[in-house]
Amino acid sequence: MEQLAELVWLVPLFPLAGFLFLMVAGRRLGEPIAGWVATAAMGGSFAASILVFLGLRSLPSEERFVSVKLFDWVPAGDLDVSFGFLADPLSVTMILFITGVATLIHLYSIGYMHGDENFSKFFIYLNMFAFSMLLLVLGDNLLLTFLGWEGVGACSYFLISFWFTDEANSSAGKKAFITNRVGDFGFMLATFLAFLTFGSINYDTMLSGTISSTTASAIALLLFVGAMGKSAQFPLYLWLPDAMAGPTPVSALIHAATMVTSGVYLLTRVNPIIAASATWVPDVIAWVGLFTALFAATIAVAQNDIKKVLAYSTVSQLGFMFVAVGSGFYVAAIFHMITHAFFKALLFLGSGSVIHGMSNDQDMRNYGGLQKLMPITSMTMIVGWLAISGVPPFAGFWSKDEVLLAAWTNNRPMWFLLLIAAIMTAFYMTRLVIMTFFGDPRWSDAGTGAAGEAAPGATAAATVGPERHPHESPWQMTLPLVALAGLAAVAGFMNLPFTDDLKFLYHWLEPSLFGNEVHSEAGTATKWIIAFIAIAGGLTGLAAAGSVYFSSTRDRNSIERPIMADGWGYDRAVTAFMGGPGRHLFNAITTFDDVVVDGIVNGVAKSARVVGLGLRGLQSGYVRSYALGIGTGAIALLVYFVTRATF
Amino acid sequence: MDVTSTWYLVLAALIFAIGAYGLLIRRNPLVMFMCVELMLNSVNLTFVTFGRELRDLGGEVSVFFVLVVAAAEVVIGLALVVAITRRRPDATIDDISVLKG
Amino acid sequence: MVELIVFIVAGAFALIGAMGVVTARNPVHAALFMVMTLFSVAVLFLAQDAQFLAAVQVIVYAGAIVVLFLFVIMLLGVDQSEDLSIEPIVGQRSLAALVGLGIAIMAIVFVQADITGERSVTAPKLDSITTQVDQPAVTLPDDQIVGTENNSNIAQLGRVVFTDYIFAFEITALLLTIAVVGAVVLARGRDDELLQPMPERASFWNEDLHGNGDAADANPADANPADADPAGTGAHA
Numbered sequence: 001m002e003q004l005a006e007l008v009w010l011v012p013l014f015p016l017a018g019f020l021f022l023m024v025a026g027r028r029l030g031e032p033i034a035g036w037v038a039t040a041a042m043g044g045s046f047a048a049s050i051l052v053f054l055g056l057r058s059l060p061s062e063e064r065f066v067s068v069k070l071f072d073w074v075p076a077g078d079l080d081v082s083f084g085f086l087a088d089p090l091s092v093t094m095i096l097f098i099t100g101v102a103t104l105i106h107l108y109s110i111g112y113m114h115g116d117e118n119f120s121k122f123f124i125y126l127n128m129f130a131f132s133m134l135l136l137v138l139g140d141n142l143l144l145t146f147l148g149w150e151g152v153g154a155c156s157y158f159l160i161s162f163w164f165t166d167e168a169n170s171s172a173g174k175k176a177f178i179t180n181r182v183g184d185f186g187f188m189l190a191t192f193l194a195f196l197t198f199g200s201i202n203y204d205t206m207l208s209g210t211i212s213s214t215t216a217s218a219i220a221l222l223l224f225v226g227a228m229g230k231s232a233q234f235p236l237y238l239w240l241p242d243a244m245a246g247p248t249p250v251s252a253l254i255h256a257a258t259m260v261t262s263g264v265y266l267l268t269r270v271n272p273i274i275a276a277s278a279t280w281v282p283d284v285i286a287w288v289g290l291f292t293a294l295f296a297a298t299i300a301v302a303q304n305d306i307k308k309v310l311a312y313s314t315v316s317q318l319g320f321m322f323v324a325v326g327s328g329f330y331v332a333a334i335f336h337m338i339t340h341a342f343f344k345a346l347l348f349l350g351s352g353s354v355i356h357g358m359s360n361d362q363d364m365r366n367y368g369g370l371q372k373l374m375p376i377t378s379m380t381m382i383v384g385w386l387a388i389s390g391v392p393p394f395a396g397f398w399s400k401d402e403v404l405l406a407a408w409t410n411n412r413p414m415w416f417l418l419l420i421a422a423i424m425t426a427f428y429m430t431r432l433v434i435m436t437f438f439g440d441p442r443w444s445d446a447g448t449g450a451a452g453e454a455a456p457g458a459t460a461a462a463t464v465g466p467e468r469h470p471h472e473s474p475w476q477m478t479l480p481l482v483a484l485a486g487l488a489a490v491a492g493f494m495n496l497p498f499t500d501d502l503k504f505l506y507h508w509l510e511p512s513l514f515g516n517e518v519h520s521e522a523g524t525a526t527k528w529i530i531a532f533i534a535i536a537g538g539l540t541g542l543a544a545a546g547s548v549y550f551s552s553t554r555d556r557n558s559i560e561r562p563i564m565a566d567g568w569g570y571d572r573a574v575t576a577f578m579g580g581p582g583r584h585l586f587n588a589i590t591t592f593d594d595v596v597v598d599g600i601v602n603g604v605a606k607s608a609r610v611v612g613l614g615l616r617g618l619q620s621g622y623v624r625s626y627a628l629g630i631g632t633g634a635i636a637l638l639v640y641f642v643t644r645a646t647f
Numbered sequence: 648m649d650v651t652s653t654w655y656l657v658l659a660a661l662i663f664a665i666g667a668y669g670l671l672i673r674r675n676p677l678v679m680f681m682c683v684e685l686m687l688n689s690v691n692l693t694f695v696t697f698g699r700e701l702r703d704l705g706g707e708v709s710v711f712f713v714l715v716v717a718a719a720e721v722v723i724g725l726a727l728v729v730a731i732t733r734r735r736p737d738a739t740i741d742d743i744s745v746l747k748g
Numbered sequence: 749m750v751e752l753i754v755f756i757v758a759g760a761f762a763l764i765g766a767m768g769v770v771t772a773r774n775p776v777h778a779a780l781f782m783v784m785t786l787f788s789v790a791v792l793f794l795a796q797d798a799q800f801l802a803a804v805q806v807i808v809y810a811g812a813i814v815v816l817f818l819f820v821i822m823l824l825g826v827d828q829s830e831d832l833s834i835e836p837i838v839g840q841r842s843l844a845a846l847v848g849l850g851i852a853i854m855a856i857v858f859v860q861a862d863i864t865g866e867r868s869v870t871a872p873k874l875d876s877i878t879t880q881v882d883q884p885a886v887t888l889p890d891d892q893i894v895g896t897e898n899n900s901n902i903a904q905l906g907r908v909v910f911t912d913y914i915f916a917f918e919i920t921a922l923l924l925t926i927a928v929v930g931a932v933v934l935a936r937g938r939d940d941e942l943l944q945p946m947p948e949r950a951s952f953w954n955e956d957l958h959g960n961g962d963a964a965d966a967n968p969a970d971a972n973p974a975d976a977d978p979a980g981t982g983a984h985a
Binding site for chain 3: 648649650653654655656657658659660661662663664665666667668669671672673675677678680681682684685688691692695696698699704705707708710711712714715716717718719720721722723725726727728729730732733736741
């Protein structure tokens with residue numbers, strides 16, 4: 001049983017095989033077999049993950065670090081990097097939910113991408129993405145993690161600009177990739193620094209060695225920069241809303257459940273380094289997370305595109321996770337990551353179902369009253385809504401409560417601000433659900449003389465909107481919704497806070513945390529009070545949104561301020577800077593490179609030419625000059641010999 | 648006053664120097680050749696002198712071979728001069744500067 | 749005494765000849781001056797008991813090589829004098845004078861060097877170059893020579909050349925052959941010049957002496973202008 005953990009290499013192998021197979025035969029297999037192949041690959045990966053989990057669980061908890069080395073990757077002197085996988089509680093947790101959610105999303109995509117001419121290409125990219133993500137999570141050294149890191153970035157680019165014939169989509173893909181690159185720079189510097197400090201970039205060496213506080217701070221901050229890029233924290237979040245240009249399964253998989261969580265995973269992986277760093281470093285992480293959470297929540301309130309609401313919501317929830325990480329509550333962060341994966345993927349897939357039914361219209365102002373026409377979608381999305389709003393007993397409540405407890409332990413103002421963010425979360429999610437599923441339809445179904453007109457004469461009150469024919473989605477799309485809804489409902493029970501025995505996740509993750517988990521000293525009563533305040537906050541947000549949007553009794557424009565919809569002008573400011581002073585800076589650097597660097601290289605060649613041209617004059621072509629040279633040389637030789645002769 | 652071998656050697660050196668000077672000065676290829684022959688002759692004289700002084704017949708043997716080689720060289724050189732001068736009858740050595748540059 | 753006078757006279761003539769070669773404007777004069785030098789060097793060879801070499805010098809150098817020079821000079825007409833007053837290459841004259849002077853001085857200085865001492869510049873005598881027999885090869889008294897009656901210079905030279913230096917001898921023979929071939933190739937000129945057949949001439953051996961039917965022989969000018977070109981006259985009309 002223990003050896004099962006060593007099968008960890010099977011987990012990335014399945015999607016890799018799927019990817020290669022589809023590269024060769026995908027186009028010929030066509031729709032839908034290519035999709036089924038990819039889904040089967042992910043399913044196989046999930047099954048392998050379960051086996052690894054069972055294998056790891058059968059080991060005593062101190063030995064739950066199974067390292068499987070595949071081959072020597074970079075044997076370069078002191079730097080010896082091998083291609084190896086580390087199966088420990090943290091990575092096994094990650095692969096379980098990654099492969100599980102990915103399998104469901106693959107299944108969903110078969111239905112969603114129906115009719116698309118590049119059907120098989122989509123699944124090629126999806127499998128490649130899954131492979132890279134698994135490399136990222138399973139790698140036992142920073143370089144392999146970085147390989148996966150870059151791989152998911154590249155696949156994200158491919159998938160976002162999947163419909164690249166529309167220029168906005170390809171720009172969004174480029175924006176995502178380039179913004180990630182900024183973060184990657186931090187990651188790379190951290191790798192270099194780690195190698196300098198430890199002489200190796202394997203996790204087992206790094207996480208058990210001793211380092212000075214300044215080095216640890218540097219490495220931790222640089223890795224956080226990388227995490228900021230990948231997990232869309234302020235200021236590197238601006239690629240995520242634009243990434244909604246990709247197909248909805250992409251948004252669900254990459255930008256909700258998996259890729260964006262890699263930053264949180266990375267910081268959790270290197271928790272000893274964060275623990276060894278200066279005390280202000282985790283605070284930076286926590287405050288950046290908090291600011292992002294609040295900032296993104298305000299923007300989400302004013303968005304009209306259903307996917308943009310969910311995108312900003314993702315940014316905000318990731319902020320929550322970083323607050324937990326910065327406060328030292330790694331289990332809470334991972335717990336929230338898992339529940340968020342479930343309910344956010346659910347919400348995205350549900351929104352995809354709605355978009356699919358509404359003929360690709362994503363503007364919520366054209367929705368309304370869809371609940372009766374799309375029952376499964378609406379029921380599952382309601383479950384997701386309740387989960388993210390923090391309504392017990394759904395999963396989101398338990399994990400969000402842990403995060404709030406983390407904020408409380410860290411810093412009271414932080415807790416208060418995070419609470420406001422949670423209230424806003426409930427508010428905008430309720431707004432989304434009401435605008436989409438309830439209320440009067442703001443669209444018209446011209447064929448059946450639809451629900452738009454309540455009374456024949458009351459054309460002003462009834463909304464005559466664009467023509468739509470909403471319908472429920474096929475089973476390939478609704479089945480994953482149901483599965484995810486179930487998970488969003490019950491996932492909270494993996495870490496109930498009531499007694500120590502129920503904290504399964506906490507005990508499971510303990511070995512990977514090396515005792516760096518912070519424990520709250522709050523008494524049970526305090527925890528109950530915090531929990532109730534959280535519930536109350538959630539319900540307040542819910543009710544507020546209900547009153548505004550359900551019955552139109554309040555003016556929604558006073559809440560949905562344009563500046564919030566514009567993202568507080570941040571995106572525009574960045575564009576202006578890059579186009580203006582930024583461009584000048586880049587031009588200056590390019591000029592420097594051309595003139596100085598190239599100049600030196602070319603200058604060497606040029607000076608060789610000049611010297612050669614000068615020496616050329618010696619070759620006059622006149623035999624007599626050459627003879628003169630010979631004569632002079634002969635005299636020189638004679639002089640030399642004379643100096644050695646005796647007389 | 649005895650004629651020692653030094654005298655011969657000095658004479659040979661002078662002839663050699665005159666030949667070298669003539670080689671560098673003259674532009675007519677045939678005259679240049681003659682200067683080369685002068686130098687070769689001075690070398691022959693040196694060989695014979697040393698052979699006599701060191702009582703080694705190798706000196707005279709060397710002269711023998713130098714003579715043969717000089718003859719062969721003259722043959723080839725004159726053939727070259729003929730080949731060049733056939734085209735350009737008034738060519739001096741300075742006009743054959745194709746290796747310039 | 750005799751040797752002194754011989755040396756002075758021959759040496760003077762050699763030097764005068766050398767100077768003459770260098771300064772003569774007419775190449776023919778230069779060749780004649782060279783003959784003077786060659787003769788003087790031959791005399792100096794004689795003075796040093798190298799009789800064979802003296803003879804060979806006169807026969808080969810003065811007799812063949814200089815004659816060859818004169819052949820070429822006369823054949824090609826390069827006997828026009830060159831203008832010695834101008835010097836196209838800047839600094840050549842002065843540098844040449846320096847080189848000549850330098851060589852002379854260096855050589856003379858060298859001559860004073862110790863040529864047989866321990867620290868001498870010259871290489872030590874290699875035993876293989878001398879005769880195998882452990883005796884000096886230059887003229888010896890009769891009773892010390894092994895196995896020959898004839899110990900004249902030419903005999904000794906012949907003995908050495910055909911035993912110790914036989915390899916070099918054969919190679920120089922080969923060299924001469926190559927030189928001949930090379931000279932033929934170089935002086936040949938263009939291919940078409942060589943392959944052009946000789947123009948035909950009327951001779952006893954040619955077929956048509958009397959002009960019947962041999963077109964090569966017939967002179968178109970002799971034919972009747974009226975018969976020869978009826979079409980041409982017609983064309984004139």
